[in-house]
Amino acid sequence: MLNSALINSEIQKKWLQKLEGVKDEFQSHADENDRRSRFPYENVEWLINEGYTLLTLPKAYGGEGATVEDMVVLQTYLGSIDGATALSIGWHLSVVGQLFEQEMWEQDMLNRFAQAVREGALINRAVSEAETGSPTRGGRPATHVTETDDGYIINGVKTFTSMSKGLTHFVVSAYVESLEQVGFFLVKHDMPGVEIADNWNMIGMRATESHDLVLNDVHIPKENFVEIRGAKGKKPNGWILHIPSVYLGIAQAARDYAVDFAKTYSPNSIQGTIGEISTVQQNIGKMESLLLSARHFLWSTARMYHDSGEQIQVWNETSASKVLVLNQGLEVVDLAMRIVGAKSLEMERPLQRYYRDMRAGLHNPPMEDMAYTNIAKSVLGLL
Structure with a gap:
C-alpha cells in the first residue's frame, strides 16, 4: 500500500483499499499472461464490474468524477500490481477523462457514450x-x-x-x-x-x-x-499522465522485490543478509531517491493540472513527466537487478518482466526527442 500521507481524497482511499484486496489475485495471473501474450481478462472484468472504468467519467454523466491526480495515484499502485493490466485500463481512463473534460464531441454523442461506459464499454x-x-x-x-x-x-x-x-x-x-x-x-x-x-x-x-x-x-x-484534428485548438492533456504513472508503479514493484530479496538472501559466504553490505545499501539508497524524485514530480504535475485555471503552465511538466519517470524508472529496475544479481534473469522471477515492460514504455507517447524539442521551443518562445 502507498504511504498514507500521500493519499488525499476519498476516491483514492476507496480504490487503494479495493485494489489491495485483489493484489495477490491479479499478480497470480501476471506471469502466465506474459508468457502466453494473453490479455488479463479476469483482472479487467473485475475492474469493470467494480466500476473502475467509471473513474474518470464526470459525476454529471454518472461517473466518479476523479481528478487527474486521483487517476495518477491509483494507476501508479495498479501498475505496481500488474503493469499490463494498468496500462490497458489506463488508455480507457485517459480517453474518457479527456473527452468529457474538453468536451471534444457533440453533446448528444457524449451523452450516448457516457451511457455505454456506464454499461461496461471500453x-x-x-x-x-x-x-x-x-x-x-x-x-x-x-x-x-x-x-x-x-x-x-x-x-x-x-x-x-x-x-x-x-x-x-x-x-x-x-x-x-x-x-x-x-x-x-x-x-x-x-x-x-x-x-x-x-x-x-x-x-x-x-x-x-x-x-x-x-x-x-x-x-x-x-x-x-x-x-x-486541431479543430478546437491544442490544449494540455493531463490525462496522458496515466502512462508515466504505470511505469512508476512498475519501478516501485522492482524496488520492492529487490528490497525484500536483500532482507532475506544470505549466502554462506557472508554473515547476515546482503542487505548489510554497503554496496547493496548504496544501490537501495539510489533506487529510493530516484523513486522519490519521480513520484513527487509526477504527482505534483497532476495536482497542478486540475488546480490551475487555464492549465497553461503544465505543458512542459506534462511532457517532462513521462521522460523523467521512464528514464529514472529504468535506472531503478537496473539497480534492482544488480542487487538480485544473476537470479534476476530467471524467468520465474518478475524482475525480468519488469525490465521488459519498462523498456516498452520508451515507445509510448510522447517520444523523448519530441518532448525535449517541445520543451525547448517553449523556453525559447518558439511555440
Whole structure:
C-alpha cells in the first residue's frame, strides 16, 4: 500500500483499499499472461464490474468524477500490481477523462457514450500506423474514409491497439478525402469489416495484446464522425499522465522485490543478509531517491493540472513527466537487478518482466526527442 500521507481524497482511499484486496489475485495471473501474450481478462472484468472504468467519467454523466491526480495515484499502485493490466485500463481512463473534460464531441454523442461506459464499454484511440510511426509526429494517416449518402466507408490498418480484444469502441484517425483533413471516427468492435489481426509478439507489455486493428470497408454512420484534428485548438492533456504513472508503479514493484530479496538472501559466504553490505545499501539508497524524485514530480504535475485555471503552465511538466519517470524508472529496475544479481534473469522471477515492460514504455507517447524539442521551443518562445 502507498504511504498514507500521500493519499488525499476519498476516491483514492476507496480504490487503494479495493485494489489491495485483489493484489495477490491479479499478480497470480501476471506471469502466465506474459508468457502466453494473453490479455488479463479476469483482472479487467473485475475492474469493470467494480466500476473502475467509471473513474474518470464526470459525476454529471454518472461517473466518479476523479481528478487527474486521483487517476495518477491509483494507476501508479495498479501498475505496481500488474503493469499490463494498468496500462490497458489506463488508455480507457485517459480517453474518457479527456473527452468529457474538453468536451471534444457533440453533446448528444457524449451523452450516448457516457451511457455505454456506464454499461461496461471500453475505449481506446487507434491512431498509430506502420507507415507514419508515432502519431505525435503529425504524419498523415494512410487509413482513409470516403463519404457516402448515409455516412462513411473507412479502410486501413492501425498498429499498437492496446487492449484490442477487450475493447468495445475505437476512436480511429483517418484522412477524410472530401475535407482534406484528418478526422476521428467512433468505431464499434462489432461493426462488419472490423478485425483484430492477432499479431502482437513483442518482448514487453505482452499481455496488453496490442494487435493491429484492421478496417475493411467499415460503414460508419455520419454521427460517428466525432472529431477533426486541431479543430478546437491544442490544449494540455493531463490525462496522458496515466502512462508515466504505470511505469512508476512498475519501478516501485522492482524496488520492492529487490528490497525484500536483500532482507532475506544470505549466502554462506557472508554473515547476515546482503542487505548489510554497503554496496547493496548504496544501490537501495539510489533506487529510493530516484523513486522519490519521480513520484513527487509526477504527482505534483497532476495536482497542478486540475488546480490551475487555464492549465497553461503544465505543458512542459506534462511532457517532462513521462521522460523523467521512464528514464529514472529504468535506472531503478537496473539497480534492482544488480542487487538480485544473476537470479534476476530467471524467468520465474518478475524482475525480468519488469525490465521488459519498462523498456516498452520508451515507445509510448510522447517520444523523448519530441518532448525535449517541445520543451525547448517553449523556453525559447518558439511555440
